[in-house]
Every structure is written in C-alpha cells, then in structure tokens.
Amino acid sequence: MKLLRVNMSQLQARWEPVPSSYEQLGGRALIAKMLLDEIPPACDALGPHNKLIFTPGLLGGAGVTTAGRLSVGSKSPLTGGIKETNAGGTAGDTLGKLGIKAIVVEEQVKQGAFYLLHITGDSAELLPADDLRGLGTYATSDRLQERLGADCTVISIGQAGEFLMLGAGICTTGERDQRSNHAARGGLGAVMGNKGLKAIVIDKPVGKTIPFADAELFRKTARAYAQQMINDPKLGTQGSQHLYGTASIVAAVNEMGSLPTRNFSSGNFQQSTELRGEHLRELILTREGKIGTRCMPGCVIACRNQCVDDTGMPIVGTMQFETIALVGSNLEIGNLDDVARLNYMCNDFGLDTIETGAALGIACEAGLVRFGNTEDILSLLSQVGEGTVLGRVIGNGAVVAGRVLGIRRVPAVLGQAMPGYDPRSLKGNGVTYATSPQGADHTAGNAFGARKEVNPLGITGQKELSLKLQIIAAMLDSTGLCLFARPPVIADPQLMVDMLNGIYGWGWTKDDLNRFNRDVLRNELEFNRRAGITPADYRIPEYMREEPLAPHNTVFDVPDSELDTVFETL
C-alpha cells in the first residue's frame, strides 16, 4: 500500500510507502495517529500546518458488504480538536482497491486559487480548477464526471467550504445517481477550502483487486458476516432500515421525548407523524422515487432513498433522520417536501445539515425568520451560497450564530451542534456528547439503540454504556463499516478479527482488536489534551442542566464526576 502526499503550496503530489507505524491503521485510527504524529495540536486549523486526510477503513476495497466508508480527518476548525467524519459512496472502496492507504493534503495554496486532484491508477496530478469556483457540490460532481468519466468518484466542496465556513462538510459521489454522500461534520469542508482544493477525482479502477494474505479465511468470514446481516430481522429486506431508512426512528425518538423541536426547547413535535419514515416511504413510492438503494457498492442493508418532488423529479437522496430532526422538527417544519428542499440546498452548498439546522433554529429563536416558515428559512439559507454576512453567520454554525445573534440557548458541545437526540431525555447520548473527543456527535456512541437496556431518563449505567459504544464506534469508523452493520461484529468480534487477518495476515486476536479500538480513543483524547481542550470544554450547555425539556420535564443531570471518569477504564 502507499500514501499520497499532496503539497498545496508547492502544488506537488507524490507517492510514498506507508511508514511502519501506520501499516496496521486505517480510517479513524489512522487519522488519530497521523494527526498526533504529524501536526502541532495547537496549530491554527485553518492555517498551513493542519493536514486533511482521506482514508478508507481497513476493510476498504476488500469487498466486505457495508464496509466502504471514506473517513476524512483533520484538526477541526469548529471544535478545535481532532475530527474524523465519514461518508458512504464509492471513495472508500475505490481507494482500497487502488492500495491507497491515505491521501494527505498538506500546506495551503497561495491566496485564492483552487485546484483539482486527479488520481488515475498510479498517477496523481493537481490541475487548476478555478472554473469550478462558486459551484455547488451537485454541479461540481456533474461537471467533473462529464469531463473525466461518469463512473469516476468525485469528492468536493461547495460554496460553504470555499468561504471557509465552519458548517462546511465534504461531499463524495456514489454509484450512478447516488451523487450526494457527506462527510459533513466538524467543518472539514473549510479545511479543504483553506487548502485550495476544490475537488478530488478518482478514476474507477479497472480489474484491480487487493491481495489477500489468506483468501479462504477472508471469503468464508466475509460471507458469514453478510449472511448474518441478511438474516437480521432489522437489517434484512424486511427490516425497518431497508424499508424506511434512518427515518424509521422518527416516531420512536419523538415518543421518547428526545426529538429536537423549536431550537431544542421541546423533545416532542406535534407534526412528527408527517416526518416519519413510514410516511417518507409512502410518499416516495407513490411518486415513483426509489427506496432501498445503496450508498456503497454491495451493501446488503440498502437503507438509502431517492426523494422526488410531486412531479417525480429527484430532489435529494438520501433523506436521513438527522436532517429530518435538525431542519425539520427543530425548525417546526412538519412537511417532508419542505425538509427535502432545505436538505438539497445544504447538500449543494456543502453544508452539514446538523450544524446548519441548529444555526437556523437559533436564527428562528432570534426572530430573524419564523419557526415553521419554510420559504423564509429557505431564503435565509440561500444567503449562505451567496456569502452575504448573514449567510456567513449561518454557515459558520450554531455557536457563531448564537454569539452574533445574542442567543444563549445554543445546543452544542465543544463548538459542534448536537444531532437529533436531546441529551435531557437520552442521557447516554449526553454522556457521549460531553466526553467524545469528537464533540457532540451521535456516531461516536449512540445510546438510542440501547434505550430498552438502559433507561434513557436515568443516570445509572449511562457512563458505562457510552464508553462501550464509543469503543465500538472507534472500531467501525476505523474499518470502514457503517454503523448499521455493527450487530454481527458486536455479537462476535472474531468475525472482524478473521476478516482483517484474512486480508492482512497480522495474526490478530480479539485482544489485539480491543487494544486497536481503544488506542483510537486514547490517541484522540491525547491530541485534544495537547490542543488545550479540558473537561470544562466538553460540558453540556448550562441551560440544558437547568431548563427542563418537555414532555418528561427532565434536565441533563449526569454529574460532572461521572463524565470525568468515563475513560478511566479505557
């Protein structure tokens, strides 16, 4: 395998062998180690010393189902700490097949220019891309696929990343028609913009396969793994994920009183039935849109959808739970078509829908626009793409919007907006938000799935649950697995060990895997510590400890002493 180092100040891309210390790492694990080894933790995240890393998980390219996620990592300009954010699409699989352990983007271009990195097999070159300046991610992807091949992978930023906005994510294409996958969180689109990189295009590798140390072991295990998913009643073709996508949980989250509503002032949204996954499915099927498509080649869950408008025109694929919560209920928008329009615009500008939904909620609370008024909210959001001052305020996310607009109720931890679970009624997620080196991030350890084992309104067991989930998340994010694909490897970690040994021949045991997972968190926590982040910086916002949340009228009351000891047994 090899690394691709891209120096944006010298405009050079060069291959190098993978240093031995990085050999047994991939995805989030590689990002954690690389940032710790290679960048000064206190550096300016939007300066030349930060690096932007694109890396598949350890399973990338091997053809394991649901394991082709692309991890993007950097010091986050939003949180000031380490950030790994991942997305589906074809990039993870493609990089794996090409034997590219990581693309590491370093330094920054001279003021104002934009470039394109084009990777074809063993060649990589930087090309001027000023013609793409100001384009959204849809137009960027389309134009580059027209120019360089319909089946190439395009990773790009929209206007938000060009404008260095902290709500900017990175978009990556998938199989035909699956244009929009987003490594959305932590403002890494701004890092890409700051480096002067508008897009990366990777030609589809033809006839490339990765070498296997023990092909038989790998094939056997990967097949067993896929079969277990197909057999899982929740994940198979009759499972709720496949039928309704991630939106399948809207009703349950609303019922538990945790659905962000009206800038996190209630956990219950009256119009939530309109937003449910069941309704989404019905709407899409009636209009001959698509349900059960895939974000990654070969995924057996296929939870993706293609939303279409009432004329059958595709609007956005895929509409997800977090988006429905943050730009739907959180803005008191109870109409999926409206959510789809906001979703499309965020995708096109290259904005994180979570961060942006939270910022828009604050704008509503400040009275700039009214909750529930889609047209006005759309018009406000459109300013992000224009780069007006108000657009820049929204595009910079919840904390900046709260600061500028004088709003104290900002649902964020470590500078990053909370996803679609209010921590006052799903306290396990509160513990994750308040301890994860990634800031408020459900993918770092989501307690929703364990709501029947650990009372989401209680304190007991949350700390232990969060740690367990955070360790699992570290494994998933480092191997390229989707969160939904976790049940088989949780039930039997030997599956993961055997797949890795089958590919790499490392002779790992379950203990090795356990150490690997924990090292991810240890390295991330150490990076953040060196960056000057302390427990006080991770706290749940004060108002959420004091302002009870309807309908359960609970506050977030897990004591700091519990939070401060989550990683004691790491």
Added chain:
Amino acid sequence: MKLLRVNMSQLQARWEPVPSSYEQLGGRALIAKMLLDEIPPACDALGPHNKLIFTPGLLGGAGVTTAGRLSVGSKSPLTGGIKETNAGGTAGDTLGKLGIKAIVVEEQVKQGAFYLLHITGDSAELLPADDLRGLGTYATSDRLQERLGADCTVISIGQAGEFLMLGAGICTTGERDQRSNHAARGGLGAVMGNKGLKAIVIDKPVGKTIPFADAELFRKTARAYAQQMINDPKLGTQGSQHLYGTASIVAAVNEMGSLPTRNFSSGNFQQSTELRGEHLRELILTREGKIGTRCMPGCVIACRNQCVDDTGMPIVGTMQFETIALVGSNLEIGNLDDVARLNYMCNDFGLDTIETGAALGIACEAGLVRFGNTEDILSLLSQVGEGTVLGRVIGNGAVVAGRVLGIRRVPAVLGQAMPGYDPRSLKGNGVTYATSPQGADHTAGNAFGARKEVNPLGITGQKELSLKLQIIAAMLDSTGLCLFARPPVIADPQLMVDMLNGIYGWGWTKDDLNRFNRDVLRNELEFNRRAGITPADYRIPEYMREEPLAPHNTVFDVPDSELDTVFETL
C-alpha cells in the same frame, strides 16, 4: 465597610457586612478572590451564575491622588476567563467614601427588562429603566444626571451592552464635562446587559470621609507620594503625559515599528505624524478645547483632553493612545478628527475601542470597507448601534468578525483583541498578552516603558520583565492607582504599605504587599485553570510567529517554553 448584593432575578438590593476573607482586598484583588469563591468557573458568562462586581481599589475614597479608579470584574464572555477592567471618573472615589467595598450584581432579570440601581447614602433600590433602553451612554448619563442630580456618578451601558455584544464595555462619568470613562475590556458591558442592568447611579456623598487608622501616617505618606509625582519630570506639569496625554507615545511606538497598521500588517504608519500627541495638543488648543484635565478628582498628572471639532464643539474626551492606534493607524486613518468621530461613536454605543478597532480592521481586510475610508467605516460602525446582523458581527469583536468574514489574521489572544503594540516588535508585551490571565491586555504589564532596558526585538529578559510588570499591575489595579502613577510606588513600595497601614491599620510590611500582589495573579490563574483554560489557549496567533512585521521584519519568536514558565517564580 459593607457589600451591596444586587439580585436581578428577585430585584432586591441588600447590604451585608464584608466577610473577613474579603476585608483586606479591593479592586482587582477582590474580584479575583470573589470570582474564585463565588462563581462556578466553567459557568456560562452570559448566564445567571456569573456575577458582575464593581469595586474601588483599596485606596479609593481616601483622597490619594490618581488613585480613584473603579474596577469592574466578572467572568468574561469574550475570553472565557477572569476579567478585571478599570476606569477613571468619580465612581471609585465615591464608593470608597461611602464605605462600599463592592457592588455585586447577581442572577439576571426575566427576559428583556432593564433596571437602574440607585444608591443614595445608605439606601439602594432598583428602579425600572425601560425608558433608557436603546440609548447610548452619553444620553443615558445626561438623562440620569438631569433627573437625579448633575453631580451624581452614572455607570451605564450603551446599545452594545444591551445587545450582549462581546465588544461592549461599561461607561462611568467623571467630574463635570468628563462624562466618558470606560471600563472597556473583556465584554463586561454584555454581562451588565445580560443581568438587565442599564445603569447605576450613585449620589454624590456629602461630607463623607473614610475613617483612618493612623491619619498622620496616611497624610504624610499620601502627601509625599503626590509630591513625588509632581516632581517627576514625566508626570509633572511639564511632563509629556500632562502636555500630550497618552497620545504622547504615538511617535515612539511608530518609531519602534510597533504601531498597529492595516490590521496589524505593519508596525509603521506613514501618516503617524498626523496622529502624534504633539499634533493633538496643537489642534485642541487652536480650537479652544481643553488639555490637561483630569479623569479622577485630585489627580496631579491630569493627562486628559477634551477634543473639539473645528467649530469648538466638544467631540470626545479623552482621546487616548490605544484608540488612536486601533481606530486610527490600524484602519489607516491618519486624521485626528476622523479618529475622534469613531471614538465618539464607540463611546456612545459603549464599545471598547480596542476590540472594535481590531474588528473593523478585519472588516477592512475582508473588503467590506476600504482601509482609510472614514465615512464608510463610520457607516459600518453605526450599524452596531442599530443591531443589524453586520453590526452585531463587528460589535462582537475581532475573533467573531474574523470567523464570520473568513479572515485568519486576527490579532487576539484568549479571544481578546490586542492593544496598540504589535508583539512582534515589542516582545515583552507579547509575553504579557500570551500569559496574562486577562488575555491580550497592555494594562496587565506593559513593557513599552522598559524599552530602553530590555531590547524590544530580543527574547532575552522578556519573561522576567513581563512577570515583574504583571505583579506591579496587579498592585495598581487592586489599589485603584492609575498606571501612570506607578513610578513612586515602584521606586519605594513602602509608600504604598504606609498609605494602606495609615488607612486600615493592618500593620503590613513590604512582604505582605508583595504576597498580596502575587496572590492576585495566583487567584486569577487558578480561576482560569478551573474554567478550562490551558497554555495552548493563551498563545500568540500563529500568523504572528510566521509573518514578519515591517519595518524590522521580525516575528514573535519567544519560545513556548519561556511562556510556560513565566509564572514559575510567582
């Protein structure tokens, strides 16, 4: 002596005896101890748990010359750490005479209302003040003095504080015509606004004097102290401070290449001769304005001026060096009349001219307005008072402006904008900015005066110099002395010891005074540590370590290892 506790949620003001732990404290020392004892360091600075403290120094009310400053303290919403900011005017002397050790404002009003605290002798009451909403500090002071007496002291916020802007300071009146003194730094005007307190009015105490433990010792020492100042060639009536005010150093700072110019991109301003104190004096005297007036009763230095326009109408009093640097040279404005107009508007809105000048510099760099174009810059600044979104961006200071406008060159430390000395060519001030618990603040330890002893471009000796100056500043800010009044007490600390013993009879030695001074810094550093602030948070911005500053082409290169050990011998 007594404390006045003002609860803004219950709308009650009550007197209480001074707890013994606060007895030997005043000004900045009292603020440090009180914040450490009474508020949770990680609390939301714009939430109910923060407190806002008004306190005279230990010499306040005793009639010592140049010792009547009012300290205002709080957790700063701008820096996230402890903040003490002080101002001249009559408040310090008045509170001292009334035997009021401190006014402690707690909790916050129900949404939106504004109140006025009126203190007359032993009575204190909160009165509705919604009629003052939206008024600038000039109109607020005028209206309250019309209503309650021309000789009462008015402490107030302008629109910036009402809007909770992080650049908001607190204004306090002085003797007749000396309306505008500003405890400007750290965004404490926003804390006052957040509490719902528009103003404090203190009636002039009649016939009140403080009791003296040893009146003879006090009188003798205070007289000797005053005489030493009068005899000091720099401070007496032929001294540069009296003749030219703080603007007397414009030429010297420009000459040493440290005068912020064009958003801190040069240390040398071509038109600086137009901004010199000598020119200011000439301009004012030609127009029959005033030179050599006082900000505090009885001050023998009298460095204040009253700027008038070309018709003789008073514009602003007093125009100071930091304002000239930040809204003058930093914006490439080389005309004192233009600076005066910007100064007036900042004063009226209740904005820190340093923070606002830095934010405006960033707006210029972002291309919103042109450097040097006073009319456009004034028009932009006027939006702060209107509370437009752009006005809020500017009013929230340099870091927010840089973030929103996508500008990396933000001259700030710990969230607070730098005053008028670029740390690349006055490295001692860089050390102070990068270590003081107060963030970038020249009054915390200004190395300018020592430029002939320690080479401002070198590294050697800066660390020791900064610590020495920071300890002295802690003493000045805790006793109510003006920075300019320090030479006699530095030359002979026994003067300070004897004045304090004369008033209080504590029997202090110089060692006690030394411990007292150091305790201020120790308490502040401990508060910040508990608030989650680490050495990484105090760093000089990365670009100032890499981008050489004309004309010396030096960068800030004092190693972190030096910065991290400044307080080793504290």
